[in-house]
Amino acid sequence: xxxxxxxxxxxxxxxxxxxxxxxxMAKQLNLTGISVKQITSISDDEQxxxxxxxxxxxxxxxxxxxxxxxxxxxxxxxxxxxxxxNMGFRRDExxxxxxxxxxxxxxRPLIDVNIQQADVPDxxxxxxxxxxxxxxxWFEKNNKIFVSMPGVPFEMMYLMDDEILPRLKHKFxxxxxxxxxxxxxxxxxxxxxxxxxxxxxxxxxxIKLAYLPKLGQVRLRLSAKGDDESKLKAEVEGFAKxxxxxxEKFVVIDEDIPLEKAILNVMDARGLTLSTAESCTGGxxxxxxxxxxxxxxxxxxxxxxxxxxxxxxxxxVKPATLATFGAVSEETVREMSxxxxxxFKTDYALAVSGxxxxxxxxxxKPVGTVWxxxxxxxxxxxxxxxxxxKRLQNIERSAAAALTMLLNLLKETV
Amino acid sequence: xxxxxxxxxxxxxxxxxxxxxxxxMAKQLNLTGISVKQITSISDDEQxxxxxxxxxxxxxxxxxxxxxxxxxxxxxxxxxxxxxxNMGFRRDExxxxxxxxxxxxxxRPLIDVNIQQADVPDxxxxxxxxxxxxxxxWFEKNNKIFVSMPGVPFEMMYLMDDEILPRLKHKFxxxxxxxxxxxxxxxxxxxxxxxxxxxxxxxxxxIKLAYLPKLGQVRLRLSAKGDDESKLKAEVEGFAKxxxxxxEKFVVIDEDIPLEKAILNVMDARGLTLSTAESCTGGxxxxxxxxxxxxxxxxxxxxxxxxxxxxxxxxxVKPATLATFGAVSEETVREMSxxxxxxFKTDYALAVSGxxxxxxxxxxKPVGTVWxxxxxxxxxxxxxxxxxxKRLQNIERSAAAALTMLLNLLKETV
Numbered sequence: 001x002x003x004x005x006x007x008x009x010x011x012x013x014x015x016x017x018x019x020x021x022x023x024x025m026a027k028q029l030n031l032t033g034i035s036v037k038q039i040t041s042i043s044d045d046e047q048x049x050x051x052x053x054x055x056x057x058x059x060x061x062x063x064x065x066x067x068x069x070x071x072x073x074x075x076x077x078x079x080x081x082x083x084x085x086n087m088g089f090r091r092d093e094x095x096x097x098x099x100x101x102x103x104x105x106x107x108r109p110l111i112d113v114n115i116q117q118a119d120v121p122d123x124x125x126x127x128x129x130x131x132x133x134x135x136x137x138w139f140e141k142n143n144k145i146f147v148s149m150p151g152v153p154f155e156m157m158y159l160m161d162d163e164i165l166p167r168l169k170h171k172f173x174x175x176x177x178x179x180x181x182x183x184x185x186x187x188x189x190x191x192x193x194x195x196x197x198x199x200x201x202x203x204x205x206x207i208k209l210a211y212l213p214k215l216g217q218v219r220l221r222l223s224a225k226g227d228d229e230s231k232l233k234a235e236v237e238g239f240a241k242x243x244x245x246x247x248e249k250f251v252v253i254d255e256d257i258p259l260e261k262a263i264l265n266v267m268d269a270r271g272l273t274l275s276t277a278e279s280c281t282g283g284x285x286x287x288x289x290x291x292x293x294x295x296x297x298x299x300x301x302x303x304x305x306x307x308x309x310x311x312x313x314x315x316x317v318k319p320a321t322l323a324t325f326g327a328v329s330e331e332t333v334r335e336m337s338x339x340x341x342x343x344f345k346t347d348y349a350l351a352v353s354g355x356x357x358x359x360x361x362x363x364x365k366p367v368g369t370v371w372x373x374x375x376x377x378x379x380x381x382x383x384x385x386x387x388x389x390k391r392l393q394n395i396e397r398s399a400a401a402a403l404t405m406l407l408n409l410l411k412e413t414v
Numbered sequence: 415x416x417x418x419x420x421x422x423x424x425x426x427x428x429x430x431x432x433x434x435x436x437x438x439m440a441k442q443l444n445l446t447g448i449s450v451k452q453i454t455s456i457s458d459d460e461q462x463x464x465x466x467x468x469x470x471x472x473x474x475x476x477x478x479x480x481x482x483x484x485x486x487x488x489x490x491x492x493x494x495x496x497x498x499x500n501m502g503f504r505r506d507e508x509x510x511x512x513x514x515x516x517x518x519x520x521x522r523p524l525i526d527v528n529i530q531q532a533d534v535p536d537x538x539x540x541x542x543x544x545x546x547x548x549x550x551x552w553f554e555k556n557n558k559i560f561v562s563m564p565g566v567p568f569e570m571m572y573l574m575d576d577e578i579l580p581r582l583k584h585k586f587x588x589x590x591x592x593x594x595x596x597x598x599x600x601x602x603x604x605x606x607x608x609x610x611x612x613x614x615x616x617x618x619x620x621i622k623l624a625y626l627p628k629l630g631q632v633r634l635r636l637s638a639k640g641d642d643e644s645k646l647k648a649e650v651e652g653f654a655k656x657x658x659x660x661x662e663k664f665v666v667i668d669e670d671i672p673l674e675k676a677i678l679n680v681m682d683a684r685g686l687t688l689s690t691a692e693s694c695t696g697g698x699x700x701x702x703x704x705x706x707x708x709x710x711x712x713x714x715x716x717x718x719x720x721x722x723x724x725x726x727x728x729x730x731v732k733p734a735t736l737a738t739f740g741a742v743s744e745e746t747v748r749e750m751s752x753x754x755x756x757x758f759k760t761d762y763a764l765a766v767s768g769x770x771x772x773x774x775x776x777x778x779k780p781v782g783t784v785w786x787x788x789x790x791x792x793x794x795x796x797x798x799x800x801x802x803x804k805r806l807q808n809i810e811r812s813a814a815a816a817l818t819m820l821l822n823l824l825k826e827t828v
Contacts, residue, residue, distance in 0.1 A: 013450045015441025016626060020432050022455075027429025036427045038462070039455040041436075048452070055469070154804070212430060276697075276718070282704025283690075283697030286718040290696025293772055293805055300721035303728070304690070304700040307714035310758055314717070314728060344724055358707055390568065391707055 001172055003029050004056040005039045008049060008068035008077050009151060012041045021066055021156055032165055033177040033225060034062065044068050049080045053146070061144055062168060067151030069134035071113040077148055078137070082121035085139055085146075090122040095135035098128050127163050131155045136163065145171065176229035180236045181256035182220040182243060185404040189213045192220070192247065199242050207235065215400040217252070217259060252407055259403045260288045266410055267298045267348070274406075275344035276302030277315050277336040277351040279327060280370060285350065285399045300346050305336070315339035315351075328353050328365050330373075330382045337375035337382075348410070350374045350402045354385070356394045370398045374406045381409055415586055417443050418474040419453045420466050422482035422491050423565060426455045435480055435570055446579055447591040447639060448476065458482050463494045467560070475558055476582060481565030483548035485527040491562055492551070496535035499553055504536040509549035512542050541577050545569045550577065559585065590643035594650045595670035596634040596657060599818040603627045606634070606661065613656050621649065629814040631666070631673060666821055673817045674702045680824055681712045681762070688820075689758035690716030691729050691750040691765040693741060694784060699764065699813045714760050719750070729753035729765075742767050742779050744787075744796045751789040751796075762823070764788045764816045768799070770808045784812045788820045795823055 005025055011017045019041060026036045037060050042048050049068075056063045068077030082089060096118035103110045117133050120126055127136040132155040139146040147164055149156050168174065184192060189211050193200070200209050206226050212219040222239055224232040244251050253262040267274055276286050276299075283304045289295050303314045308327065311317040316339040317332055325331040333353045340349030354370025361367035367389045373382040385401055387394045419439055425431045433455060440450045451474050456462050463482075470477045482491030496503060510532035517524045531547045534540055541550040546569040553560040561578055563570045582588065598606060603625050607614070614623050620640050626633040636653055638646040658665050667676040681688060690700050690713075697718045703709050717728045722741065725731040730753040731746055739745040747767045754763030768784025775781035781803045787796040799815055801808045 012437065012453065013440055014444050015437045015439070015450075018432060018434050018437040019453075023426065023429045023432040025429070026427055030428045036429075037457075038466075039426065039433075041453040043451075052452075275724075278697075278700075280704075282709075283692075283700025283716070283718065284704075286692075286697025287701045290698075290718070290720070290770075291806060291809070295696075296720050301718045301724040301728075302697070303717050304697065304704070304715040306704070306710050310689075310715040313757065313759075314715075343727065345727075356704075392705060395705070 001034045001062070001174065002037045002060040003034045003062040003064060004037050004060040006049075006052050006056060006063065006065045007039075007041045007151065008044060008065060010043050013043055021151065021153055024153075024157065025064060025066075025160060028160055028165060029064075031177065031179060032169060033174050034168065044074050044076050046076060046080050046083070049077065050084055053081075053084050057141075057144055057146075061172070063144070063146045064164070065146065065148045066156055069117075069148065069150050071117055071133070078120065081124075081137065081139065081146070081148055085121060085123055085141065087121040087123040089119050092118050092120050092126045092135060094128050095120065095126050098130065098135070099133045102133055127159065129155055129159060131158055138167070175225050175227060176232055178224045178229060178232040178236050179256070180222045180240045180254070182222075182240060182254050183217060183252040183257075183259065183262065184220060184247060184250040185217045185252050185259070185400075185407070187218065187247065187250040189218050192218055192250070195247050196220075196243050199239065199246060203239065204235075207239065215397055216404065217400060219256070221256075252404070258288070259400065259407070260285075261292050263403060263407055263410070264289065264292055264295055264298050266407070268294075270410075272298065272348060272410075273300050273346040274298050275300050275340045275346040275349045277340040277349060278302065278304050279306060279311070279336075279352060280354040280356040281352045281395050281398050281402070282306070282356075284395050285352070285402060288399060288403075300344055302340065302344065302349075311336065314343070316343055326365070328355055328369055328371055330371055330384070333371040333373040334375075334380050334382050337373040338380055341375045341377060348374070348376050348406065350406050352398050352402050354387075354394065354398060356391045356398075357389050358391055361389075368394055370394065370401070372398065372402045372405055374402070374409045376409060376413060379409065379413070381405060415448045415476070415588060416451045416474040417448045417476040417478060418451050418470040420463075420470060420477065420479045421453075421455045421565065422458060422463060422479060424457050427457055435565065435567055438567075438571065439478060439480075439574060442574055442579060443478075445591065445593060446583060447588050448582065458488050458490050460490060460494050460497070463491065464498055467495075467498050471555075471558055471560075475586070477558070477560045478578070479560065479562045480570055483531075483562065483564050485531055485547070492534065495538075495551065495553065495560070495562055499535060499537055499555065501535040501537040503533045506532050506534050506540045506549060508542050509534065509540050512544065512549070513547045516547055541573065543569055543573060545572055552581070589639050589641060590646055592638045592643060592646040592650050593670070594636045594654045594668070596636075596654060596668050597631060597666040597671075597673065597676065598634060598661060598664040599631045599666050599673070599814075599821070601632065601661065601664040603632050606632055606664070609661050610634075610657050613653065613660060617653065618649075621653065629811055630818065631814060633670070635670075666818070672702070673814065673821070674699075675706050677817060677821055677824070678703065678706055678709055678712050680821070682708075684824075686712065686762060686824075687760040688713050689754045689760040689763045691754040691763060692716065692718050693720060693725070693750070693766060694768040694770040695766045695809050695812050695816070696720070696770075698809050699766070699816060702813060702817075714758055716754065716758065716763075725750065728757070730757055740779070742769055742783055742785055744785055744798070747785040747787040748789075748794050748796050751787040752794055755789045755791060762788070762790050762820065764820050766812050766816050768801075768808065768812060770805045770812075771803050772805055782808055784808065784815075786812065786816045786819055788816070788823045790823060790827060793823065793827070795819060 336351035357367035750765035771781035782801040
């Protein structure tokens with residue numbers, strides 16, 4: 001089953017926004033067993049939209065269109081779809097009611113252009129959009145599906161999750177798909193592949209294994225396709241168990257969640273608290289952690305200590321340590337994580353001090369030199385890394401390495 | 415002059431990565447005076463690549479292709495381009511030398527598949543890629559340009575900046591384009607448009623004004639097109655001055671840089687130091703600031719104080735204040751920013767305390783309630799905001815609001 005995604009509007013083509021919608025949609029479609037053949041971004045130009053629709057229809061079974069549904073006259077998706085399918089317009093009462101409710105909620109007067117948002121091509125099925133004023137429209141033609149959705153990410157995501165994907169599964173009687181993700185760290189993709197070669201070779205044809213590497217971590221994703229969902233689940237769990245037994249010491253968690261969320265889950269279950277002491281990562285690790293709702297049961301907070309003075313006053317790093325070994329040193333980073341445990345009164349802490357670049361490197365400590373330390377109340381582990389000469393990459397890689405070290409320490413002390 | 419971007423490879427189509435390359439390329443092309451007609455993502459499939467090339471050639475003058483240039487056999491861009499242009503292959507000595515140097519640098523043995531990276535279609539011009547092993551290839555056909563680049567972002571960016579854009583400007587004798595950006599805050603797009611309506615109406619046809627809104631800020635971009643670059647510059651500066659005079663109190667800076675970078679520049683020039691005290695933004699503001707090289711001359715660091723205990727011990731917030739007014743209150747947030755100035759010994763500080771959500775709201779203080787405070791050594795300004803019920807949006811909006819308030823305070827005390 002093949003899908004295509006067409007985004008309509010100028011924002012992507014002028015580089016004002018990054019097209020995150022298509023990546024999200026492609027991921028959800030793939031997880032449902034629908035492959036994406038092409039993603040196309042075009043502007044609000046009638047002929048170009050008509051051509052893109054015709055070409056997509058030749059290649060794919062499902063054409064998902066986002067954008068161009070606003071009330072202003074430069075938004076022409078709806079009009080163009082009517083032309084493409086040779087349809088007239090009708091006013092949809094359910095869609096109009098939703099527009100009315102939204103305007104009432106925000107106490108804004110309902111004007112003509114907004115009422116017209118409820119006008120739709122007369123051969124489409126309207127899927128009411130509970131999060132916005134532009135209705136979602138579902139067209140069928142020669143057993144091919146065209147869906148037009150708003151480009152606003154949270155409106156599109158809710159429509160995909162709650163409406164479009166379930167309808168597509170039903171319409172095309174898609175097979176059951178079961179996924180299982182194992183997050184690994186501290187091992188490269190090719191070494192990992194070698195370790196589990198025998199298991200991978202023995203996988204039946206309906207179960208695939210994908211390697212998804214990112215910043216020193218590799219996600220292993222088992223995907224099984226078939227009719228009997230509970231049987232598939234049992235099969236996938238069986239293979240996952242084999243893989244985890246084979247590469248046990250590299251397994252972080254057997255869920256598809258980010259590393260920091262895995263740590264929060266482990267620490268929450270064990271009633272442990274965490275703080276951070278960041279120099280070169282500059283608050284990025286704290287930001288990763290605090291993106292997750294409910295993190296406050298584990299994460300107490302931390303310090304971003306760029307200046308020597310703050311390393312001393314906030315974390316209790318000794319002036320003599322900084323003077324003798326410098327800020328980027330094993331001695332300093334150990335005192336940072338131990339100081340965080342002590343001063344912030346948490347069970348665990350992590351600390352990072354390095355030269356993120358692009359400047360500030362020396363012959364001894366070039367840009368990319370990063371010391372990371374993790375501490376519990378009775379143990380500290382510190383490690384030296386040599387990353388690249390790219391500031392943002394160094395920040396991201398340092399964060400991933402620090403979180404991996406913390407997880408390793410947590411595992412040691414189960 | 416029209417361009418199209420074609421990305422080749424599975425990562426985008428399976429939703430593994432977001433296509434940030436195309437947005438960056440589109441922005442650079444637009445700034446050079448080249449409009450992007452379509453962005454297309456396809457997989458490593460020969461016929462699909464051939465079709466996409468043929469369709470793009472019909473619509474555009476310049477076709478920029480990224481990806482599919484790796485050494486493994488699933489990367490078929492080069493072979494497919496040779497087929498499209500009906501060319502044989504030759505080994506390019508300059509490209510081979512670059513591959514050799516890169517392998518020498520990383521002390522890895524040079525094997526056949528890597529040597530083959532220097533084989534290119536014999537009718538193309540090779541642009542040596544100094545940052546990677548895949549050469550960039552430039553094809554000309556009927557006055558249309560096709561460029562094939564690696565998909566690795568930093569390789570592509572350097573090639574675009576240093577090689578492709580200058581060559582395109584020269585090849586197509588593109589007119590001079592001059593841009594000038596004015597960053598405004600504290601005023602909505604439509605109000606801003608009303609304020610400067612007379613100036614906008616008086617702009618000559620060759621000067622355009624764009625409104626680029628984002629999180630409580632609006633960027634105004636003047637773009638002038640013509641032959642005489644210095645004359646255009648003078649004209650654009652003249653109109654920019656008029657706009658800035660008209661909406662003076664909303665102007666942040668007249669450069670195309672992020673808000674936090676504008677603050678760093680202002681504070682650096684005035685020899686001032688900054689610290690941060692974050693609760694609900696959880697280190698995000700510190701992260702924004704520390705993304706910028708050289709920030710350490712201004713930014714000393716800060717605290718992420720999720721727990722009451724840290725608000726007290728690190729920032730000196732009084733337990734009575736927290737007990738009486740709660741963490742999300744004017745009283746607490748004022749003590750946080752004043753405490754940061756005092757304890758971190760900086761000239762200025764900002765503090766944020768709010769309910770990011772999705773849980774934790776009350777009838778009095780629903781999710782999205784955020785108090786922000788900024789302090790100098792002798793003044794504190796605090797303000798209440800009511801944002802949305804989306805955690806990440808609340809974090810981003812709080813950061814933008816806090817930085818805007820800081821800049822306002824800095825302006826008051828020039």
